[in-house]
Amino acid sequence: MQDTIEKNSMATIFDVAQEAGVSVVTVSRLMNNPKIVSVRTAEKVQAAIESLHYQPSQIARSLMGKRTNTIGVIVPNITDPFFNRWYRYLEEFASARSINLLMCNTDDDLKKEINYVKLLHSQRVDGIIIAPYSRKPVEYLLKIHMKFILFDRIMEDINANFVTTDHYQGGVEAIEYLTALGHTKIVLLKGGGVILADTDRHKAYVDVLRAHRIPYDPRLVADCGFQEEEAYRVVYELMSGPDAPTAIFAISAGMAQGAIRAIQELNLSIPGDVSVICFDELPGQRIFRPAITHVTQPVKELAERVMEGLLAKINGTEVEGGVSMYLPPQ
Amino acid sequence: MQDTIEKNSMATIFDVAQEAGVSVVTVSRLMNNPKIVSVRTAEKVQAAIESLHYQPSQIARSLMGKRTNTIGVIVPNITDPFFNRWYRYLEEFASARSINLLMCNTDDDLKKEINYVKLLHSQRVDGIIIAPYSRKPVEYLLKIHMKFILFDRIMEDINANFVTTDHYQGGVEAIEYLTALGHTKIVLLKGGGVILADTDRHKAYVDVLRAHRIPYDPRLVADCGFQEEEAYRVVYELMSGPDAPTAIFAISAGMAQGAIRAIQELNLSIPGDVSVICFDELPGQRIFRPAITHVTQPVKELAERVMEGLLAKINGTEVEGGVSMYLPPQ
């Protein structure tokens, strides 16, 4: 009696019930099914809720076997312009549905991937959207029967749904664009060969060159592991050497940025001395001159499809194995 | 006996206990204090844990009054380069401490702010890092005794800890830089006047001009609400009119980008016709020519201080009201 102020802990449903002079179940009913409570009681309870600033504990709710209303998102790097813009939409869709996102950055590091997958497991998230680097985390998810969707990645031998841009088609259009301009010495700046986006675009490179009877020169194809610095180094070397290439296809905006720095440093001009094309928008694309031609991925749509696909899985309303591929190039 | 495969639900501590032929308490003890369990038993239990892919439910743990090991982060827009880079570091620090971050984008919208604060409340996060637009969410946090730190914002009349760059000092250095170059007609592209970063930099603008006996021309100060398009419009108009200004100070990189687009469109040169300086790095800063002078915020340090400050609050190890201000300009 002497002290009605709760010092530390937050108000519980019990406090509300006491304050309103009803039982906890009555309060619970009001929260979940307001219709079945009389108006007079509802008012009393509502007043108590407001005066105590009560918010039901999602934790306790989740424990009752319900949803956690949380989805885990595992990406290599949220700073990357592609993932960044994509995630922003994802968050928007989630927020509109009162779903929380737990975002995890892996830096394409196997250990971090596993850690995060276990973390999300112990958080009992309802589902996971993952752009994995290795197979391990996906295998783990399968073992524990976690619902998930692969994003921007495919694992052919694993029965898992995925959502991704059609990287092959995008690669084809990019290289066709360059060959149409008459280029034959085209540099390919690629990742490590593990990721779908990488292998597919590489394949496109090979196929288009062959179709145009342009010999494949392995010296022009460089594994940069999606690293800007590495791309810078490679391009600097190639462009300052003899028989310099005339075009560059960068598989990511980051590597394109490295390439451009090298070109600038050598006082070469774009597109006078060398043409550059890349996937995704360059940071600062809108103000960079000359404008760099690029293949755009439908970020918003990708976010939408992934979210819808996962929710369908969670709610058990999915129809087929949800496979989607898009691509509007520019 | 006929069916040991658990179809839907995940393994619980009970399943592990059964599988290992011990009691749940023993399993729990092993997880939390491995020393007090004999090696032989530990091995049995460990085997069961692995075969069932058991991960203790963080939900149940949290319910026992422990931590949730989750921190809420409320920012206006994660796509903004400043918040983006900052958040990346924050996530790194959190991950290193096995802490989850729940990230919330408000778009500086009051309704979203309130919703998210309530959401984090019901999630029983251990603390919140917030860059609020309005007072409401902060007042709410105070009412429910939630631990939080203001980031990049200050509310003078509210007793709350904060971490921010010294925006006034940064503004002073930026304007001093321009006046030292002899500029007197300096445009100020600012936000809406609500946010600290905005008012402080505006104040710096006024003070430095006065110190140099340069008259204050209100036509040169434009509220762009941090919108790139608005900045574009304003600069286009000012630069194409008579008596065009010779320098532009943009309070954010986004507005600087808008300004630069306008300048490019008018076929004016930087810094020949007009100088540009801004806060934070331009997207594509590394490849944009000419390089735009800018005031950098110590993103990594900001993330570190905020995280440490909040953890100190949560752990009850804080010393004083944690007020921090930094700024290395460039």
Added chain:
DNA sequence: TCCTCTGTGTTGAACGATTGAAAAAAGAAA
């Protein structure tokens, strides 16, 4: 008067873990 129906409200178990105390085995030392 008795019975049933309706609209309320209450009771107690359940969710998955942790924790303290106490009891029960098992092994070692006396």
Added chain:
DNA sequence: TTTCTTTTTTCAATCGTTCAACACAGAGGA
């Protein structure tokens, strides 16, 4: 054998909420 440790188990309570089942009152019908 007794006593003392060490290890493990049982028992019970707790966290905040939901939910099935039940109780109780008043209304209406037989």
